[in-house]
Amino acid sequence: MNQSFSINRWGLLMGKHWSENRKKYTLGIIAMAALMLLWYGFMIIVGPGVEEDVQGPTYFVGLFVIGCIYASLLFADLADKPKGISYLSVPASHIEKVLCNLFFGVVIFFVVYLAIFYITTPPMLALSNAVREARAKADGNNFPFIKSQLVNVFHFSRSEGEDLFYMLHLGFFAVQASFILGSVYFTRFSFIKTVIAVLLVWLFLFLFVAKVLVPMMPDGTHLNGFTNWSLMNNSEEPNKLVMLPKWVDTTIITLFKFGFAPLFWVVTYFRLKEKEI
Amino acid sequence: MISVSNLHFAYKRKPVFTGLSLQLQPGHIYGLLGKNGTGKSTLLRNISGLLFPKQGKIEVLGFNPTKRQPAFLEEVFMVPEEFYLPNVKMDELLKYQAKFYPKFSTEQFNRYVKEFDIPKDANMQEMSYGQKKKVLISFGLASNASVLLMDEPTNGLDIMSKSQFRKVMAGALDENKCIVISTHQVKDLENLIDRITIIDEGRILFDQTTENITRKLSFRISFEGDDVTNALYSESSLKGNAIIELNTYEEDSKLDLEMLYKAIVTNKDKINAVFNS
Numbered sequence: 036m037n038q039s040f041s042i043n044r045w046g047l048l049m050g051k052h053w054s055e056n057r058k059k060y061t062l063g064i065i066a067m068a069a070l071m072l073l074w075y076g077f078m079i080i081v082g083p084g085v086e087e088d089v090q091g092p093t094y095f096v097g098l099f100v101i102g103c104i105y106a107s108l109l110f111a112d113l114a115d116k117p118k119g120i121s122y123l124s125v126p127a128s129h130i131e132k133v134l135c136n137l138f139f140g141v142v143i144f145f146v147v148y149l150a151i152f153y154i155t156t157p158p159m160l161a162l163s164n165a166v167r168e169a170r171a172k173a174d175g176n177n178f179p180f181i182k183s184q185l186v187n188v189f190h191f192s193r194s195e196g197e198d199l200f201y202m203l204h205l206g207f208f209a210v211q212a213s214f215i216l217g218s219v220y221f222t223r224f225s226f227i228k229t230v231i232a233v234l235l236v237w238l239f240l241f242l243f244v245a246k247v248l249v250p251m252m253p254d255g256t257h258l259n260g261f262t263n264w265s266l267m268n269n270s271e272e273p274n275k276l277v278m279l280p281k282w283v284d285t286t287i288i289t290l291f292k293f294g295f296a297p298l299f300w301v302v303t304y305f306r307l308k309e310k311e312i
Numbered sequence: 313m314i315s316v317s318n319l320h321f322a323y324k325r326k327p328v329f330t331g332l333s334l335q336l337q338p339g340h341i342y343g344l345l346g347k348n349g350t351g352k353s354t355l356l357r358n359i360s361g362l363l364f365p366k367q368g369k370i371e372v373l374g375f376n377p378t379k380r381q382p383a384f385l386e387e388v389f390m391v392p393e394e395f396y397l398p399n400v401k402m403d404e405l406l407k408y409q410a411k412f413y414p415k416f417s418t419e420q421f422n423r424y425v426k427e428f429d430i431p432k433d434a435n436m437q438e439m440s441y442g443q444k445k446k447v448l449i450s451f452g453l454a455s456n457a458s459v460l461l462m463d464e465p466t467n468g469l470d471i472m473s474k475s476q477f478r479k480v481m482a483g484a485l486d487e488n489k490c491i492v493i494s495t496h497q498v499k500d501l502e503n504l505i506d507r508i509t510i511i512d513e514g515r516i517l518f519d520q521t522t523e524n525i526t527r528k529l530s531f532r533i534s535f536e537g538d539d540v541t542n543a544l545y546s547e548s549s550l551k552g553n554a555i556i557e558l559n560t561y562e563e564d565s566k567l568d569l570e571m572l573y574k575a576i577v578t579n580k581d582k583i584n585a586v587f588n589s
Contacts, residue, residue, distance in 0.1 A: 038381045044412070051408040055398040117396035123362055126385035126412040308380075312362045 040130050048127045048135045056139075067101060068151050075159035084163035085156065090186040094152050095203050102144060102207060106214035107226035109140040110307070114222040119312040133304045140215060141208070152188065160185055205292050212299035219306040260284045313338045313373060313490045314359060314459065320367035321354060328354050329514040331368070338458065339487040340521075343505035344494040345573055350511050352494040353393060356461045359492070360390045373458060386413055389457035393464040397444050399437040402430075405451070415456035424450035428476050441468045449477065453484045460491045466500040478504050498569040508569070510576055518576045520587055522567055528586050530559040531568045544582055545575030558586060 053060075074093060075085050083089060112118035125132070164182045171180055191199040210233070217229030254267040262279035314336035321329040328351040336342055346352050357363040358370055361377030361384065370377055375384035397405070402425070410416040425432060428446040436444060445468055452460055466474050481504055485491060495501060508525065510518040529544070533552040540546045543555035554568065556575050576583050 038383055041382070044382060047408070047411050051412075054400055054404055054408045115396070117392065117394045120357075120362055120390065120392050120394075121396040123380060124360065124385060124390055125409075126382045128382050129380065131382075309364075311364055312357070 039128050040134075041128075044127050045131045045134060048125070048131055049138065051125070052135055052139060063105075064147060064151065067097075067148065068155055071097065071151060071155045072159065075155065075163070079159070079163045079166055084167050084183065085160045086163075086183045087186050090156060090160075090183075091188065091191070091200070094186070094188050095200075095207070097152070098148060098207055099210065101148065102211045103214045103229075104226060105144055106140055106211045107218045107229055109136045109215050110218040110303075111225070113219060113307075113310060113312070114225070116312055119310075123310065123312060129304060129308045133300070133307055137215070137300060141211065149188070153185075157185055202292075205296075209295035209299070212296040212303075216299045216303045216306065219303050219310065261287050314492075315371045316355075316359070316368070317370075318368035319355075319358065319365050319370065321351075321358060321363065321365055323354075327514065329365075329368075332511075332514060332516065334509065334516060334519070336490050336492060338490045339485070340507050341481065341485055341491040341493065341505045342507045342509055343498070343501050343569075344492055344509050344511065345496065345498055345569075346494075346511040346517075347577070348496060351514055352496075352511055353463050355511065356390065356392075356463050356492065356494055359459075360388055360461055361385075362390075386415075387457050388459040388461065389413075389452040389455045391445075391448055391452050391460070391462040391465055393467060395445065395448050397436050397448060399435065401435050402432055402447065405436070405447070409451070410455075413455040413457065417454050417456060420456070421450055421454035424453055424480055427480050428473070442470060442473055445469065446473060446476075449480070453480065456489075458489055460489065462491070462493045464495050464497070465493060466495065466497050474500050498573050502567065502569045508572070510573065512577065512580075517580050518584065524587065525572065526559070526565060526567050527562060528559055529572070529583075530557050530563055530565045531555075531571065532557075532565055544586065545571065545579065547571065547574070556583075 071093070075089075078084060078089055112122045122132070127135075160183060164180075168180045168182075171178075188200055189198075189204070190201070193199075213233055214226070214229050217232065218225045221228040252264060255265050256267070257263065258265040258276065262284040264277045266275040266277060268274050314334070316332060316334040319329045319332040319334075320327075332351075332355070334355075344352050344355065354363060358365055359372060359377060361380045364378045372384065373387055375381060375387075377384060377388070400408075406418060406421065410418065410421070422432070425447065428443075428450060430439075430443055430446055430450070434443070436447070439447070445465070449462070449465060452462070466477055469477060478500070481491070481493075493501060493505060505522065507521045508518065509516060532555060533549070534540065534543075534546075534555050535552045539555055539557065540553045543553075543557045545556040546553050548554075554571055556568075556571060559565070572583075
């Protein structure tokens with residue numbers, strides 16, 4: 036049998052993962068749904084209700100927070116010696132183990148979270164609309180009542196250019212992937228350590244650009260993208276714009292949009308391969 | 313079957329092995345003895361691919377353990393001192409884990425579990441530490457892996473269970489299997505192991521078959537002062553003086569593993585000289 040990947044072995048691994056974690060996952064799903072219902076209930080009682088401007092942030096904040104916490108627990112077994120030994124000793128390849136965790140942590144989590152959102156939101160939205168309408172009538176407001184609509188989390192209607200919700204999803208998968216990597220790298224307090232590590236990386240990049248790259252450039256500023264530099268000109272001549280070829284810009288943006296998550300998944304695989312317990 | 317050559321291993325700056333070499337063959341139960349912290353568990357984890365040598369080479373059934381390939385993991389089963397079993401029922405454990413081991417025998421597993429007096433429908437959550445350990449030992453034996461590594465398997469077992477363990481182990485060996493048992497509870501392994509390897513400070517202090525030991529050494533109780541003076545090792549007991557002496561006339565005597573261990577640790581040169589002559 037293939038020593039790198041076998042669909043049969045991967046299926047066995049998924050069955051094992053599910054049999055060992057299904058109680059935990061069921062409780063997690065109930066907790067997520069309850070949390071969302073409580074939040075909406077809170078917003079109906081003291082806030083603006085379940086408006087479009089509440090649904091979108093609720094969805095994305097929940098996605099980022101819960102998704103990253105779960106991601107930081109994906110390889111938590113490795114932090115515990117007995118569990119780690121058991122996990123690494125299962126006769127499956129490292130790639131099968133990583134793909135199994137990614138399947139549950141990325142694909143299944145996203146589908147389940149989306150389902151919870153679209154199962155809990157409509158009834159609470161209906162309740163919110165009913166409460167708001169009743170309140171409006173009680174206040175003697177005779178304007179026609181405009182009901183809030185269910186948000187499409189894949190399309191932000193007020194976006195100009197790139198769709199905000201689309202970009203947030205891409206950002207989520209990249210951030211989540213960094214937490215998955217963190218769960219292999221850090222044996223204890225992986226969530227907190229990953230937050231600190233990500234912030235430090237961003238701080239380093241920011242300082243590198245601000246203190247190293249920008250001083251190397253002639254006077255000017257970035258303009259519309261990574262590869263356009265507008266030269267400041269004190270004379271009366273018009274400003275000059277230095278542009279690298281469009282494909283360079285496109286490549287960098289594509290890498291930022293789609294590159295981080297797969298990159299972190301691959302690093303996770305290599306980190307797991309060299310893991311010792 | 314297992315070849316360890318010039319193994320160097322260290323935890324950060326604390327060296328454990330500095331050039332350890334060892335050959336283990338199928339058809340034997342090896343007893344790996346040594347004081348706490350001498351590297352018995354570390355050696356087993358190096359053999360099972362959970363730790364990587366800093367220098368030197370380990371080969372198990374032609375595999376490099378550090379790669380942890382599925383075909384290797386199918387053939388090497390580790391019963392660690394600190395182990396983990398998921399909180400599932402026994403039939404679920406079989407359903408989801410046994411399939412990873414192509415040579416797994418459910419019939420054997422049921423037989424071992426019965427010999428260990430484990431209720432078959434019990435959930436792991438309801439079991440005591442000792443019962444769980446016996447399930448893991450049964451699973452390891454039933455996996456029919458060619459190499460079975462056991463780290464302090466009798467720790468946490470009561471007197472009856474230790475006796476069951478010896479009985480089960482005695483019937484489990486065949487000519488294709490190599491069983492390595494690491495322990496400091498030497499009494500538990502008497503009559504079970506057929507080769508004794510004692511490790512101290514990262515080196516092999518002693519490595520002989522039990523047959524060779526009983527052929528060259530005699531273990532008995534003596535009341536004669538001269539016997540004690542001439543003995544390779546002696547210690548007083550309530551029954552008289554327990555002594556180890558040269559088995560000049562090749563008489564049958566019962567190997568006292570604990571006494572032999574103490575003799576080697578206190579005066580290895582004297583004992584090894586007997587086997588080198």
